[in-house]
Amino acid sequence: MKLSQKLVEEAIIEIAGREGVMVYKVLKDKENVNEFLIAEKLKLTINQIRNIIYKFEQYNLITSTRKKDRKKGWYIYFFTLNKKQIEDLVLQLKKKKINILKKQLEREGAHDFYSCPNKCMRLTIENAMEHQFMCAECGSLLEPEDKEKNITKIKKGIKELEEEFTKITA
Ligand SMILES: [Zn+2]
Incomplete structure (x- = not known):
């Protein structure tokens, strides 16, 4: 399957907007990326990041794990892009x-x-x-x-x- 970057970005804009593409680019070649790191890198709030990730999840584009922050007592999520699924998304759309x-x-x-x-x-x-x-x-x-x-x-x-x-x- 030959997917150009343009096709991938078009599909992501369709499901999650331009900010979705920004998040995609941060996740692209990495694994288990800390959500706070994404937010910091893109100067977006954690809620904005979670909204975009939620849209990605609707299409199974993301796998996530979470860890409890012992000091603060809350959960931090780590995301990995499910690359195979992006091909499916482009075809699906x-x-x-x-x-x-x-x-x-x-x-x-x-x-x-x-x-x-x-x-x-x-x-x-x-x-x-x-x-x-x-x-x-x-x-x-x-x-x-x-x-x-x-x-x-x-x-x-x-x-x-x-x-x-x-x-x-x-
Ligand atoms: Zn008229």
């Missing part, structure tokens, strides 16, 4: 996007859409008829969309994602 586009494609194929020239709303022809083809937001006349153009655009998006997917798994 791509697959999810492909499925969303496929559903969208089905919907586009099954209906004729009308939209407001000011982009307030888009309705199926049935709903547009109920509104006498008028935009409920700005009162403009709704215009029929170019169905073929929409479908071509979605198909192109699916093709691109599928190519990326194949490239990663090749």
